[in-house]
Amino acid sequence: MSVNTAAYKKILHEVHSRNAELIAVSKTKPVEDILELYQLGQRDFGENYVQELIDKQPQLPTDIKWHFIGHLQSNKVKYIASFIHMIHGVESLKLLREINKQAQKHDRVIKCLLQLHVAKEETKFGMNVEELMELLNGYFGEKDSLHHISIGGLMAMASFTNDHHQISTEFKEVRSIFDKVRTEMSSILPDFNQISMGMSSDYPLALSEGSTLVRVGSSIFGNR
Ligand SMILES: *Cc1c(COP(=O)(O)O)cnc(C)c1O
Numbered sequence: 533m534s535v536n537t538a539a540y541k542k543i544l545h546e547v548h549s550r551n552a553e554l555i556a557v558s559k560t561k562p563v564e565d566i567l568e569l570y571q572l573g574q575r576d577f578g579e580n581y582v583q584e585l586i587d588k589q590p591q592l593p594t595d596i597k598w599h600f601i602g603h604l605q606s607n608k609v610k611y612i613a614s615f616i617h618m619i620h621g622v623e624s625l626k627l628l629r630e631i632n633k634q635a636q637k638h639d640r641v642i643k644c645l646l647q648l649h650v651a652k653e654e655t656k657f658g659m660n661v662e663e664l665m666e667l668l669n670g671y672f673g674e675k676d677s678l679h680h681i682s683i684g685g686l687m688a689m690a691s692f693t694n695d696h697h698q699i700s701t702e703f704k705e706v707r708s709i710f711d712k713v714r715t716e717m718s719s720i721l722p723d724f725n726q727i728s729m730g731m732s733s734d735y736p737l738a739l740s741e742g743s744t745l746v747r748v749g750s751s752i753f754g755n756r
Pocket of ligand 1: 557559580601602689730731732733747748749750751
């Protein structure tokens with residue numbers, strides 16, 4: 533077993549002391565490892581790949597809350613819509629419409645987080661502020677036909693760097709955009725209350741900047 537129980541308990545304590553929640557990122561890890569963490573009480577797990585997720589999900593307890601944290605293609609939403617708890621990383625109205633359509637088939641509401649791009653790398657996914665506002669405006673225009681999704685907040689990844697100041701600056705930017713949207717649009721976005729940021733290398737910085745959901749994989753499950 534490769535689960536680092538001591539690290540898990542330490543991280544969980546840090547996360548809870550900030551009133552945040554821990555998502556254990558189990559991508560590439562076997563169901564045995566997920567079960568081991570489940571038996572310690574962990575219920576929120578994150579996966580990046582649709583095929584891997586739909587292979588594992590039926591083998592595991594049904595009260596696990598699955599978070600999709602990878603890049604989701606519209607044509608794959610149908611495979612996870614019956615059970616997925618939250619989809620992080622939404623960056624188009626097209627995808628929101630498809631999630632709504634598939635969730636409706638199962639009479640569910642799926643929580644969606646909108647992904648911001650704040651990192652320096654160009655390869656990372658996500659929107660800038662203008663694109664975010666454009667997406668939100670589109671959503672407001674169609675809100676009455678989108679009852680099967682709820683916009684739960686923002687998701688972001690910081691630059692891949694050892695420069696803590698840079699990382700904190702990026703997390704602060706996410707937090708300030710979050711605060712702005714939340715204040716100005718609270719009546720139309722009643723469920724906008726999560727900031728998903730922070731991974732193994734930078735979750736303490738993310739917690740300091742107001743993250744409510746950290747996504748930690750390798751520190752708990754070992755390197756991939
Ligand atoms: C893999 C992954 C994580 C977890 O990364 P670790 O460095 O293993 O903690 C978090 N978020 C996203 C989007 C990921 O793809």
